[in-house]
Amino acid sequence: MSVMSYSEKKIRCAVLGAAGYSGAELCALLVANPHFSLEHAFASAGRIAEPLSNLYPRFTNAIDIVVEPWRDERISTLNVDVAFLALPHEASEAITPLLLAAGIVVVDLSGAFRLKQPQLYPKYYGYQHQHPELLADAVYCLMEWLEQTPGNLISVPGCYPTACSLALLPLVKAELIAEHCIPVINATSGVSGAGRKATLNTSFCEVGLNAYGFFGHRHRPEIEQNLGRKVVFTPHLGNFKRGILATSVVTLKPNVSAEHVKQVFTEAYQHKPLVRLLNHSPNIANVVGTPYCDLYWQQDEEQLIVVSAIDNLLKGAAAQAMQAANIRFGKPETAGLFSGVVV
Numbered sequence: 001m002s003v004m005s006y007s008e009k010k011i012r013c014a015v016l017g018a019a020g021y022s023g024a025e026l027c028a029l030l031v032a033n034p035h036f037s038l039e040h041a042f043a044s045a046g047r048i049a050e051p052l053s054n055l056y057p058r059f060t061n062a063i064d065i066v067v068e069p070w071r072d073e074r075i076s077t078l079n080v081d082v083a084f085l086a087l088p089h090e091a092s093e094a095i096t097p098l099l100l101a102a103g104i105v106v107v108d109l110s111g112a113f114r115l116k117q118p119q120l121y122p123k124y125y126g127y128q129h130q131h132p133e134l135l136a137d138a139v140y141c142l143m144e145w146l147e148q149t150p151g152n153l154i155s156v157p158g159c160y161p162t163a164c165s166l167a168l169l170p171l172v173k174a175e176l177i178a179e180h181c182i183p184v185i186n187a188t189s190g191v192s193g194a195g196r197k198a199t200l201n202t203s204f205c206e207v208g209l210n211a212y213g214f215f216g217h218r219h220r221p222e223i224e225q226n227l228g229r230k231v232v233f234t235p236h237l238g239n240f241k242r243g244i245l246a247t248s249v250v251t252l253k254p255n256v257s258a259e260h261v262k263q264v265f266t267e268a269y270q271h272k273p274l275v276r277l278l279n280h281s282p283n284i285a286n287v288v289g290t291p292y293c294d295l296y297w298q299q300d301e302e303q304l305i306v307v308s309a310i311d312n313l314l315k316g317a318a319a320q321a322m323q324a325a326n327i328r329f330g331k332p333e334t335a336g337l338f339s340g341v342v343v
């Protein structure tokens, strides 16, 4: 019997949390990716098995996977190379070590393994991390700024941190931001950012436009970890389904020219197919349903405003997970990202 390498066979995968918004998007991307084969889809243990297209009728005749209830005992029966976890943070944290022990690569979309300092979890996530030893192993895959080859535990960045970090990292890396500056980031997300479960705060009649999470949102330490500096980050909830628009304001060092800023953004992203540098202000209408991050900036002497727009469920979740898995298994980075059955 010959042993087939990853380059010769499809990568077999499971999606946990497939009934949720990001998990369902992942199922669509995986089905569209010629290098991957979606073998299993799971939701919580309390569900009965039913087709994903019952839960998301837009997948009717397009995706025929059945969503099954998850139980940890299923791990020994999986026969997959990779599991994508689109689960609440604590569920991901508990299931990940079991999957790793079974030799299954984990691509985690939750925040369970994003922060390197375990002591931040009680304050920002509300629980004590049970597997701090895995935080060092997890490779944080902000794909355009990947510094390490992904291993067996991939941590997919949060949606807001993706939008703001893509906006500010070119300036940080080029050391253009004034030392005394604390970047101010205001970002608005559509309601799908809160997941599919019904809550009063995210119900149709309640959502208008409001700020929340002042100083204490869990994405703040993640953004600070990415940028290596403090930020003031204020998220907002808007009355639209999906998309994030982030406006990041910084003070530059003295005498940084407009040409220099342009050069820094161009050099950062000229070979990054999913970041588009625009000559007009981004609109979430142009990124929803796509894996892109749109960027634009305006400068007035030392003040610089960078605007970024992403689909929170794609570049902010499922598409970035797909990018990471493509790279992890030696496939083209954008495979499957432009042909999914996405809204």
Ligand SMILES: NC(=O)c1ccc[n+]([C@@H]2O[C@H](COP(=O)([O-])OP(=O)(O)OC[C@H]3O[C@@H](n4cnc5c(N)ncnc54)[C@H](OP(=O)(O)O)[C@@H]3O)[C@@H](O)[C@H]2O)c1
Pocket: 016, 017, 018, 019, 020, 021, 022, 023, 042, 043, 044, 045, 047, 070, 085, 086, 087, 088, 089, 091, 109, 110, 111, 157, 158, 159, 192, 193, 194, 195, 196, 197, 312, 313, 316, 317
């Ligand atoms: N929404 C976004 O924009 C976004 C962006 C980036 C990252 N994320 C992160 O991605 C993860 C999923 O987010 P989401 O918005 O897609 O959530 P969601 O819509 O609420 O879906 C969560 C899924 O997890 C399943 N689940 C819950 N507890 C479970 C358990 N103990 N065992 C197995 N399955 C369980 C749920 O099953 P049932 O349906 O049966 O309850 C559901 O399928 C979260 O960690 C979130 O922070 C979300």
